[in-house]
Amino acid sequence: MATAMRNVPVFLTVRDRVCVVVGGGPVGTRKAAALVEAGARVTVVTPACSLEIEDMAAAGRLRLVRRGYRTGDLEGAWLAYAATGVPAVQDLVASDAERARVWLNAVDEPSRCSFTTPAVVERGPITIAIGTGGASPALSGAIRRDLDAWLGDEYERAVRLLADLRDRHEPGEARQRAFLALIEGGLLEALRRGDDGRIDQLVDGAFADVPRRRPAPAEARVEGAGAR
Secondary structure, three states: OOOOOOOOOOOOOOOOOEEEEEOOOHHHHHHHHHHHHOOOEEEEEOOOOOHHHHHHHHOOOOEEEOOOOOOOOOOOOOEEEEOOOOHHHHHHHHHHHHHHOOEEEEOOOHHHOOOOOOEEEEEOOEEEEEOOOOOOHHHHHHHHHHHHHHOOHHHHHHHHHHHHHHHHEOOOHHHHHHHHHHHHOOHHHHHHHOOHHHHHHHHHHHOOOOOEOOOOOOOOOOOOOOOO
């Protein structure tokens, strides 16, 4: 496609990383809230902001710099969002980010971005990201709505069950075969129906020959502890 870019899909870990949001309107607020929720160390630079940003700043969940953007505000940042809607400011943030090698998303401006933010469908631990290479966020949103309507709660229940089974059994080919047998054997349908008996039957059959993890050894008692 002539108008869309090819991207490498990734999920970024931003916990404890410095992230800057330039702009405090509705879009900047959403970006800041998502970064805070992901555990980032967030700074919002804006002369005016939403009540939600003010509340997060008052609660110590982010740092609020109440002024317009200046060169140097990205110093030490790992990732940034430019969400001002002012072309001259967006240009300055983009050039500063490129110079400082900071990942940047300039909202609705793919040409200024080093990464784009996909439309997202979430079910507990499951995250599905939809992107169109920056060609049409509206189409991404439509696909997200379709997936959101289709993706039932059984998928969230499945991933939690499989995570528990992963923790309880030794890794290896036997465990991988058991996971495949569960999915192909009708786990999702059983979860959809709420058929606990069938779920137990499927798990018992698939994991019958998969070794359980050995319990972690108890911590050695401190020498002399409890001595009289």
